[in-house]
Amino acid sequence: MPCTTLLVGKKATYDGSTMIARNDDSPSGVFMPKKFVVVHPQEQPRHYRSVISHVEIDLPDDPMRYTAMPNAVDGSGIWAAAGVNATNVAMTATETITSNERVLGADPLVTLQKTEGKETAGGIGEEDLVVLTLPYIHSAREGVRRLGSLLETYGTYESNGIAFADRDEIWWLESIGGHHWIARRVPDECYVVMPNQFGIDAFDFADAYGAQKDYMCSADLQNFVQNNFLDLSLDGNFDPRASFGSHSDADHVYNTPRAWWMERFLNPHTYRWDGEDADFGPTSDDLPWSLVPERKVTVEDVKYVLSGHYQNTEYDPYGSHMDRTRMGAYRSIGINRNDFLGLFQIRGYMPVEYQSIEWIAEGSNAFNAIVPFYGNVEITPDYFANTTKTVSTDNFYWSNRLIAALCDASYHTAFVHVERYQEKVLSLGHQLIKQYDGLHQDVSDPGEAAKLNEKANEEIAMMAKKETDAVLDKVLYAASNGMKNSYSLSDN
DSSP states (O other), X not given: OOOEEEEEOTTTBTTSOEEEEEEEEOOTTOOOOBOOEEEOGGGSOSEEEOTTTOOEEEOOSOOOOEEEOOBSSOSSOOXXXXXXXXXXXXXXXXXEOOOXXXXXXXXXXXXOEEETTEEEOOOBOTTTHHHHHGGGOSSHHHHHHHHHHHHHHHOBSSOEEEEEEOSSOEEXXXXXXXXXXXXXXXXXXXXXXXXSSOOOOOOOHHHHTTTOSSEEEOTTHHHHHHHTTOOOOSSSOOOHHHHHSOOOTTHXXXXXXXXXXXXXXHOTTTSOOSSTTOSSOTTOTTOOXXXXXXXXXXXXHHHHHTTOSOXXXXXXXXXXXXXXXXXXXXXXXXXTTEEEEEEEEEOTTSOGGGOEEEEEEESOTXXXXXXXXXXXXXXXXXXXXXXXXXXXXXXXXXXXHHHHHHHHHTHHHHHHHHHHHHHHHHHHHHHHHHHHHHHHTTOOOHHHHHHHHHHHHHHHHHHHHHHHHHHHHHHHHHHHHTOTTOOSOOOO
């Protein structure tokens, strides 16, 4: 999927939590409705068959409960996308990434083959990864190891990046060709940006084959690099981005500008980002994979960055008083075909019963609001779970799709209502989580804690519906007044 990812280590966040977030975007011209659900152990398959690749895999008999954001329209498989399991381990999959001809020639992707009536299954891919991994892992490291083993065994038909988080660590895994992979722990004091491009820019093979403190990889990766002449370094400092990634002209329009804008926002004074003497520009191939932010990163920062459309630059498609030849030159982060944004906040300072917060926004991020939910639950609110193919204001996804389309058409008159909506939902969301965190202090039974989480989630969903309905009314009014067939003289 053409997505954007932001990962923030626990020493870089405002509250000491780990945070992983990803925009799940549809391909151009496609809009995929999503729903927020819980998958119970009895609902998890014991024998899995992929719709796209037809690969078949036997799964362990001891899955955990987990949340997911599957497609609301049947046809192409589950696409669970992101979730958090019963042990407060979160996973988001996937960020589609790039590769190059040398890698794909040495280890081709594993695609479904049909010849003379015979079928050879393909590998695993974005459709499958959350279902195959999240119910069986108890830490972020376990997530890397399980998924890495699956990639080595079954292969993959696409290049992807996947994030895992627990209370202490965040790990980022990138696939390499059909069967190889590389993973790096996000430094606690840093954040990482990923814009549909192979990203890891440094790697320590000694650690990966030894203590695995910060690095892991497929068992034969070093030999794979040497045997296929993939190391492009002149000084012996292995650069995985140069070896495994791409630097195409298309990257400079579609991918690297997003990383540039995100880092420009979070580190405005660390480098010179604009002008002829800039250290980094929108087409720079050497943008850092990770940076220490200039201040601690908040939920609001993550939402703003992953809603970005190059605000305060000449590339903003909604800009005014700008060079119109530059507006919309680069692919926005908050794009029309955002399906959802999932932000997982694992609060290590809280008891396990209410440690995980799953923040959800749906539709185009430039115009939606993000809503927090407790992850340790048996059921999710209907307003977020009842999405179907039919357009309806009775669910969060379609309401936000309507708001975005109306506001885009009358941006300068309607967006003020959206800004107030975003701020109010965030404020009330924080308020309700704080309120229920306090109520949890009087609850000791895990079952009662889960019920309190569900009660909180229902109240939060009701709040989100009330505020979403209100802003839909406002932007509809603004858009209606701006219609081309309007006329100022009335009958009364």
